[in-house]
Amino acid sequence: MIRRNPLVLGNKTYANVTEDISSLLERFPGPTYYVGLAGALFLLFIFLFAQGMISTFGMGLMGTNHPVGWGVDIITFVFWIGIGHAGTLISAVLFLFRQKWRTSIARTAEAMTVFAVMTAGVFPLLHTGRPWLAYWLLPYPNQRGPLWVNFRSPLVWDVFAVSTYATVSMVFWYIGMVPDLATVRDRAQNVWRKRIYGALSLGWRGTARNWNHYEMVYMLLAGLSTPLVLSVHSIVSFDFAVAVLPGWHTTIFPPYFVAGAIFSGFAMVVTLMSVLREIVPVFKDYLTLDHMEAMNKIIMCTGLMVGYAYGSEFFVAWYSGVEYEVFIFKNRAFGPYGWSYWIMVTCNVIIPQIFWFRWARRSIPTMFVVSIFVNIGMWFERFVITVTSLHRDFLPSNWGMWVPTAYDMGALFGSFGLFFTLFLLYIRTLPAISIAEVKPVLGVGREGEGHGHH
Amino acid sequence: MDIIEKVIQRLRSPGKKGIAGIWLDEHKLVHAAREARKSGLTKFEAISPFPLHDIDAAMGIPMSFIPWVTFIMGLTGFGFGTWFTWWASSQDWALIIGGKPMWSLPAFVPVMFECTILFAALSSVGALIWLCGLPKIDPPVIDPDLTSHKFALFVPEDDTGFNAANIEKMFKDMGAVEVKRTEF
Numbered sequence: 175m176i177r178r179n180p181l182v183l184g185n186k187t188y189a190n191v192t193e194d195i196s197s198l199l200e201r202f203p204g205p206t207y208y209v210g211l212a213g214a215l216f217l218l219f220i221f222l223f224a225q226g227m228i229s230t231f232g233m234g235l236m237g238t239n240h241p242v243g244w245g246v247d248i249i250t251f252v253f254w255i256g257i258g259h260a261g262t263l264i265s266a267v268l269f270l271f272r273q274k275w276r277t278s279i280a281r282t283a284e285a286m287t288v289f290a291v292m293t294a295g296v297f298p299l300l301h302t303g304r305p306w307l308a309y310w311l312l313p314y315p316n317q318r319g320p321l322w323v324n325f326r327s328p329l330v331w332d333v334f335a336v337s338t339y340a341t342v343s344m345v346f347w348y349i350g351m352v353p354d355l356a357t358v359r360d361r362a363q364n365v366w367r368k369r370i371y372g373a374l375s376l377g378w379r380g381t382a383r384n385w386n387h388y389e390m391v392y393m394l395l396a397g398l399s400t401p402l403v404l405s406v407h408s409i410v411s412f413d414f415a416v417a418v419l420p421g422w423h424t425t426i427f428p429p430y431f432v433a434g435a436i437f438s439g440f441a442m443v444v445t446l447m448s449v450l451r452e453i454v455p456v457f458k459d460y461l462t463l464d465h466m467e468a469m470n471k472i473i474m475c476t477g478l479m480v481g482y483a484y485g486s487e488f489f490v491a492w493y494s495g496v497e498y499e500v501f502i503f504k505n506r507a508f509g510p511y512g513w514s515y516w517i518m519v520t521c522n523v524i525i526p527q528i529f530w531f532r533w534a535r536r537s538i539p540t541m542f543v544v545s546i547f548v549n550i551g552m553w554f555e556r557f558v559i560t561v562t563s564l565h566r567d568f569l570p571s572n573w574g575m576w577v578p579t580a581y582d583m584g585a586l587f588g589s590f591g592l593f594f595t596l597f598l599l600y601i602r603t604l605p606a607i608s609i610a611e612v613k614p615v616l617g618v619g620r621e622g623e624g625h626g627h628h
Numbered sequence: 629m630d631i632i633e634k635v636i637q638r639l640r641s642p643g644k645k646g647i648a649g650i651w652l653d654e655h656k657l658v659h660a661a662r663e664a665r666k667s668g669l670t671k672f673e674a675i676s677p678f679p680l681h682d683i684d685a686a687m688g689i690p691m692s693f694i695p696w697v698t699f700i701m702g703l704t705g706f707g708f709g710t711w712f713t714w715w716a717s718s719q720d721w722a723l724i725i726g727g728k729p730m731w732s733l734p735a736f737v738p739v740m741f742e743c744t745i746l747f748a749a750l751s752s753v754g755a756l757i758w759l760c761g762l763p764k765i766d767p768p769v770i771d772p773d774l775t776s777h778k779f780a781l782f783v784p785e786d787d788t789g790f791n792a793a794n795i796e797k798m799f800k801d802m803g804a805v806e807v808k809r810t811e812f
Contacts, residue, residue: 187777188677188776188777189773189776189777192677192775192776192777313712313716319721320720320721321721322716322717322720322721323716324723324725325713325716325717325735325736325739326717326725326726326728326732326735326736330739331738331739331742334738334739334742334743335738335742338742338745338746341746341749341750342745342746342749342750345749345750345753346749349753349756353677353678353775356775357677357775357776359775360769360772360773360774360775360776361772361776372765372766373763376757376762376763376764377639377762377763377764377765377766377767378760378762379675379764379767379769379774379775379812380675380676380677380678380774380775381673381674381675382661382673382674382675382676382680382683382684382687382689383673383689383760384760385676385678385679385680385683386679386684386689386691386692387692387694387755387756387759387760388679388756388760389679389692390691390692390694390695391692391694391752391753391755391756394694394695394698394748394749394752395749395752395753398698398745398748398749398752399749401741401745402742402745405738405741405742405745409738412738609677610677610678610679611678613677613678614678614679
């Protein structure tokens, strides 16, 4: 029989698991944490400044102009939404496939989803130019008729998809956390701590009848999130694919975007986890090298999928025989923005190939560097799709170039500040590994050891 | 303010008096639950820090009916999405957009789909909260370690055939590390 590797190292007991995970919330963090938080807050300040200036003085501060009307805002929106997808994949899809290794990474991956979607959501609102009127995007009874939104528009589909996704992801994350919040509440010594976590845990006590309903709802939410996550990035791709612009008008877009989203999201999970393992050493027993290796395999696999999509797009452009299609792809790889295309191919297709080697999949520094490259490459993928398709269309008299301004850069780099601020606060306030889900899988890989619990 | 006080009163469930046995091994708890059911008790609760898979059979808990809520509310969401896109786009203020028919169904599929998921997901969670009697303000806790590494059975005094001495003896015989009179 092939023995499985243990999912949790160090022969933990149930009490050890509770202690390891919740004690992190019960002591003050060290100086590294504050340095990280200060850096994140600095970026967040840049973000608020850039977006505040853009909201006050208008979109003219950004580089978007005719003919490139979609710039950093849309690129970065798609980038962050894509990152969110890995969290749902880990928490919902791997749950339905009974992949027990997901248990110790699911909570943090879902937190990443929630924060990435929150970060992403800011961009289209600010791209409207008048974010204080953002509620016009929703079909509400208004004094203009009522004039309803145009349900045939992919941008309205996006409003529905992204807001449903944000809502369901947050609910799924929170419901998964309720039993763990009860654990933190029951350990609390301080009265305020007990009150706050008591309120957050809704008074959960873990009776068998409650667990029975709870597990059913968890499975139902996983089952609902799975088609949801696929629909969200498909709908995001419709923003492009439904237009008649060469380079956008492609049927491959929905699966290509979903694969790319999973690819970039897993890269972000690996980036976060490899850092988390270093700053919280006890998590090395839970986020083992086997977990990291499994994620690196998914990165390589989805990297090959996006590589295939890049090739397929060129083939279809040539095979269609449409001169505008052929031109846009030649221009993409060898035109004035050709450098961005080759950054994308290098980062997304070539660099992840190192994961064919086992040592690379199990080396933390290697995977950290590769995951950063994948993040960069996936931002450039959306750059390539958005900018190279827009900047040269059917009429040469309509051609132009897009140059980002300092405000574009502030919005882009600043958005990492929003994401990391939320993430760092989360690590210290909520249980970062699912306590109640890890306990039942403690026995995996420990069969025949005569372990007390099994 | 009367309503708020009434809500708070409802959320503060006082808890019932009864006897609790505490175990350190989940298999012993499942065994004890099976025996407690055999002895005729029906209203007892098993408390564990994580879901136990044999406990449902041992206590005779039927499969949760929440999937029916999900299914019916999913259909409702689907119906609402279909109706609303039809009504808004072709009845209330019909606008010709891109020369498409007023009720261009394929274009409405994304909205119909998202409404289905949203209704189904939120109502399932609502059903969970309702059925578990949540939220509760400061519910009585038998032992704070029951959300960490201990497992308990609690038999309320109003259970059929409640006999304190017999239950205490039964719990001790089945390896309970602690038996106490408490509230839950």
